[in-house]
Amino acid sequence: MEKTKIAIIGLGTVGTGVAKLLLDHGDRTARHAGRIPWLEKVIVRDLEKPRDVEIPTGVLSDNLEDIVNDPEIKVVAQLIGGTEPARTIMLQMLEAGKDVVTANKALLAEHGAELFDRARELDRCIAFEASVAGGIPIVTNIGQCLTGNQITALKGILNGTCNYIITQMQQHGTDYQSALKQAQQLGYAEADPTLDVDGSDTAQKLAILSHLAFGVRVHWQDIPLEGIESLQLRDIQNADRCGYRIKLLAESKLNGNAVEMNIAPTLVRKGNPLAEVEDAFNAIRVRGDAVGPVFFHGQGAGQMPTASAVVADIIDTVVGRTRLTFGNLELWSDAQSPRQLAPADTAVNKYYIRLQVNDDPGVMASLTSIIGRHGVSIASINQQQTQSDDPENTVQLVIMSHATTAGAIKAAADELKNSANIKGSPVVMRIMNS
Amino acid sequence: MEKTKIAIIGLGTVGTGVAKLLLDHGDRTARHAGRIPWLEKVIVRDLEKPRDVEIPTGVLSDNLEDIVNDPEIKVVAQLIGGTEPARTIMLQMLEAGKDVVTANKALLAEHGAELFDRARELDRCIAFEASVAGGIPIVTNIGQCLTGNQITALKGILNGTCNYIITQMQQHGTDYQSALKQAQQLGYAEADPTLDVDGSDTAQKLAILSHLAFGVRVHWQDIPLEGIESLQLRDIQNADRCGYRIKLLAESKLNGNAVEMNIAPTLVRKGNPLAEVEDAFNAIRVRGDAVGPVFFHGQGAGQMPTASAVVADIIDTVVGRTRLTFGNLELWSDAQSPRQLAPADTAVNKYYIRLQVNDDPGVMASLTSIIGRHGVSIASINQQQTQSDDPENTVQLVIMSHATTAGAIKAAADELKNSANIKGSPVVMRIMNS
Numbered sequence: 001m002e003k004t005k006i007a008i009i010g011l012g013t014v015g016t017g018v019a020k021l022l023l024d025h026g027d028r029t030a031r032h033a034g035r036i037p038w039l040e041k042v043i044v045r046d047l048e049k050p051r052d053v054e055i056p057t058g059v060l061s062d063n064l065e066d067i068v069n070d071p072e073i074k075v076v077a078q079l080i081g082g083t084e085p086a087r088t089i090m091l092q093m094l095e096a097g098k099d100v101v102t103a104n105k106a107l108l109a110e111h112g113a114e115l116f117d118r119a120r121e122l123d124r125c126i127a128f129e130a131s132v133a134g135g136i137p138i139v140t141n142i143g144q145c146l147t148g149n150q151i152t153a154l155k156g157i158l159n160g161t162c163n164y165i166i167t168q169m170q171q172h173g174t175d176y177q178s179a180l181k182q183a184q185q186l187g188y189a190e191a192d193p194t195l196d197v198d199g200s201d202t203a204q205k206l207a208i209l210s211h212l213a214f215g216v217r218v219h220w221q222d223i224p225l226e227g228i229e230s231l232q233l234r235d236i237q238n239a240d241r242c243g244y245r246i247k248l249l250a251e252s253k254l255n256g257n258a259v260e261m262n263i264a265p266t267l268v269r270k271g272n273p274l275a276e277v278e279d280a281f282n283a284i285r286v287r288g289d290a291v292g293p294v295f296f297h298g299q300g301a302g303q304m305p306t307a308s309a310v311v312a313d314i315i316d317t318v319v320g321r322t323r324l325t326f327g328n329l330e331l332w333s334d335a336q337s338p339r340q341l342a343p344a345d346t347a348v349n350k351y352y353i354r355l356q357v358n359d360d361p362g363v364m365a366s367l368t369s370i371i372g373r374h375g376v377s378i379a380s381i382n383q384q385q386t387q388s389d390d391p392e393n394t395v396q397l398v399i400m401s402h403a404t405t406a407g408a409i410k411a412a413a414d415e416l417k418n419s420a421n422i423k424g425s426p427v428v429m430r431i432m433n434s
Numbered sequence: 435m436e437k438t439k440i441a442i443i444g445l446g447t448v449g450t451g452v453a454k455l456l457l458d459h460g461d462r463t464a465r466h467a468g469r470i471p472w473l474e475k476v477i478v479r480d481l482e483k484p485r486d487v488e489i490p491t492g493v494l495s496d497n498l499e500d501i502v503n504d505p506e507i508k509v510v511a512q513l514i515g516g517t518e519p520a521r522t523i524m525l526q527m528l529e530a531g532k533d534v535v536t537a538n539k540a541l542l543a544e545h546g547a548e549l550f551d552r553a554r555e556l557d558r559c560i561a562f563e564a565s566v567a568g569g570i571p572i573v574t575n576i577g578q579c580l581t582g583n584q585i586t587a588l589k590g591i592l593n594g595t596c597n598y599i600i601t602q603m604q605q606h607g608t609d610y611q612s613a614l615k616q617a618q619q620l621g622y623a624e625a626d627p628t629l630d631v632d633g634s635d636t637a638q639k640l641a642i643l644s645h646l647a648f649g650v651r652v653h654w655q656d657i658p659l660e661g662i663e664s665l666q667l668r669d670i671q672n673a674d675r676c677g678y679r680i681k682l683l684a685e686s687k688l689n690g691n692a693v694e695m696n697i698a699p700t701l702v703r704k705g706n707p708l709a710e711v712e713d714a715f716n717a718i719r720v721r722g723d724a725v726g727p728v729f730f731h732g733q734g735a736g737q738m739p740t741a742s743a744v745v746a747d748i749i750d751t752v753v754g755r756t757r758l759t760f761g762n763l764e765l766w767s768d769a770q771s772p773r774q775l776a777p778a779d780t781a782v783n784k785y786y787i788r789l790q791v792n793d794d795p796g797v798m799a800s801l802t803s804i805i806g807r808h809g810v811s812i813a814s815i816n817q818q819q820t821q822s823d824d825p826e827n828t829v830q831l832v833i834m835s836h837a838t839t840a841g842a843i844k845a846a847a848d849e850l851k852n853s854a855n856i857k858g859s860p861v862v863m864r865i866m867n868s
Contacts, residue, residue: 029581034762144755291742295732308725312581324753
């Protein structure tokens with residue numbers, strides 16, 4: 001059987017998983033590729049560092065030139081994180097005539113246009129299944145399996161760390177800080193979890209999926225974004241009582257020729273498959289105009305699930321499928337008339353509003369009139385008894401609104417915030433449209 | 435933009451949907467294919483029959499030779515049901531040098547080996563995404579996206595008609611016959627629903643998926659199979675009380691070098707995504723040794739979901755991906771050492787057993803000793819009061835067993851059946867392993 005020589009750059013968690021699959025299950029990858037994806041080089045920074053996988057003699061190297069100078073290495077799995085030197089190395093590999101497989105969503109979200117343009121110029125291709133949702137093959141499903149459809153909407157839980165934290169809070173009544181600590185102890189969250197919990201990681205993934213599904217040109221930092229850092233247990237509990245779970249939901253929806261996008265803690269009705277996604281799992285619901293809703297659920301991170309996606313990409317690239325797909329992908333390409341991000345204010349949703357208000361006569365009338373003045377119609381109000389140890393004599397008001405625009409709810413919240421009857425800031429969250 | 439000429443054979447429900455997508459959304463299919471999939475011919479039996487889609491002049495024909503004799507027609511979507519003349523026509527198309535897209539699971543389950551061998555001999559390819567689970571792209575996910583894995587198990591709800599009937603029974607307390615009538619009125623069930631409700635349709639789909647995932651050589655009729663025709667409302671209700679839903683579950687599981695397969699009404703614990711699949715939806719959970727569990731949910735039938743799958747196959751075939759994938763598929767090929775169907779008796783599961791027994795002293799001891807004698811260990815017993823209008827003075831006994839073999843449970847059930855203490859036959863159902 002013929003060989004195609006492969007190289008891996010970076011032997012971290014994912015790189016190690018990929019090396020294991022290629023080395024320990026070579027017969028499997030060969031069977032599916034119709035030829036042997038042969039691991040020729042593994043490039044690391046530190047040759048002396050102990051590794052979880054035994055790399056054959058002569059394969060491990062700290063010199064990128066070993067790949068560049070070997071024209072027989074056709075496919076490079078570039079598995080280092082961050083944007084630099086990842087960007088420079090990817091360009092170098094493309095220029096050396098290699099096809100590249102990557103799991104680096106930050107790199108694509110930041111420099112996708114440049115990298116994809118360069119690959120097209122050089123007649124090379126880039127595969128990136130592992131960059132979004134780890135083991136769930138969502139890139140291939142959108143970019144290949146659902147091409148008979150116009151995708152009209154996608155909703156997803158794309159960050160396992162956040163979902164783990166929220167699940168802990170919801171199931172065990174843990175507060176945010178304790179749940180985060182637990183996630184760190186279990187290795188679900190990094191020592192610095194900022195990019196996970198502030199929603200940046202989710203935004204980068206949503207940007208890639210939305211490029212793919214809608215051809216929308218959006219930088220991930222332009223997506224309306226709220227993380228989970230200020231999520232409070234009491235809102236999770238209020239939502240639960242009303243039949244909802246709170247999830248860090250990423251949404252993209254076609255609206256005319258624009259695309260509405262949003263990432264925020266969102267109330268999802270129990271029983272909806274997205275509400276039932278637990279722990280560090282990811283899930284995505286894609287809606288196509290022909291197929292209707294299709295739902296995917298799986299492990300969004302971790303060594304072997306992500307390696308599964310990388311190896312599928314390696315096989316696709318060795319077989320030649322990546323080249324065919326890449327050529328026609330609506331991704332960072334000027335070929336199609338691009339769609340734009342819709343203005344954030346016009347999105348229509350129902351909302352959950354929690355206010356901590358003074359327990360005085362006339363307060364309810366005053367607050368509801370503020371809400372009404374902004375055109376927001378109230379579906380239900382629940383006033384909860386003041387806790388006996390509350391020195392400020394306030395009550396909790398939970399309001400569910402009828403469908404309204406993000407602009408109206410924001411204006412109402414801003415005015416509520418300035419009301420003398422309210423302690424602290426109003427908590428406002430979307431309720432997911434079904 | 436260049437054209438690739440396409441033909442459709444059969445303008446039934448699915449064929450009409452495919453024609454609509456190709457004709458009404460030609461810009462979409464062209465964008466994804468990088469060339470125009472041009473609908474050149476549509477072959478029907480009856481030219482005069484009114485159609486739900488307007489076919490351009492000169493395209494509709496009742497003569498297959500119009501395709502055979504046009505070498506520019508490269509891809510044929512063969513969308514007629516049944517095994518003949520579907521088989522003969524597919525062979526004719528392959529021999530005329532066409533690649534074939536099909537949604538016909540019965541044809542593949544019955545004649546897959548012959549058709550795939552012939553396609554390989556002729557250097558042609560067959561795409562069949564639409565043959566299993568309609569809009570869910572499960573064939574591509576197993577055959578391409580998860581190739582870094584050894585699939586170890588798959589479990590699925592593959593027949594929308596059965597799932598609709600069971601959902602009606604479960605949610606509305608409808609009996610089987612009424613639920614079936616309702617399914618027929620809504621068009622979910624055929625006038626003759628035999629192949630759906632007896633599990634044959636599910637078996638054909640499971641055979642195809644298992645060929646694909648495990649390389650197992652099995653004829654669908656050899657899969658242990660029980661349909662839903664004798665499913666009783668009281669068992670659905672008993673299961674519900676114990677925290678389960680009953681589903682017509684199709685299972686395939688790698689066990690050493692053999693594959694355990696089974697299709698039967700099965701208790702699935704509530705909260706498991708497979709338990710929550712409602713109405714006519716389909717779902718499949720695939721477990722891979724690297725990726726872990728991946729869950730897919732979507733519309734398993736219907737005009738546009740199935741057309742979505744067919745059009746994706748047409749685009750894949752026009753682009754050239756089908757050719758690359760087909761060459762390396764573990765499907766009806768002698769290239770791999772084939773796995774065999776495991777003996778049915780050795781599968782290990784927990785079981786639900788319902789007995790209608792005489793309400794006499796000593797009966798419980800006698801029955802449980804029969805069960806124990808066959809090595810089946812009892813996890814729980816629930817005895818329900820005799821209904822006041824029961825002239826026979828019996829009680830219902832619901833037994834949940836610990837894990838045991840199918841052989842042991844069958845032997846126990848056979849002996850119970852002959853016990854004078856039991857009215858009617860014992861009802862025995864698997865409880866799904868998690």
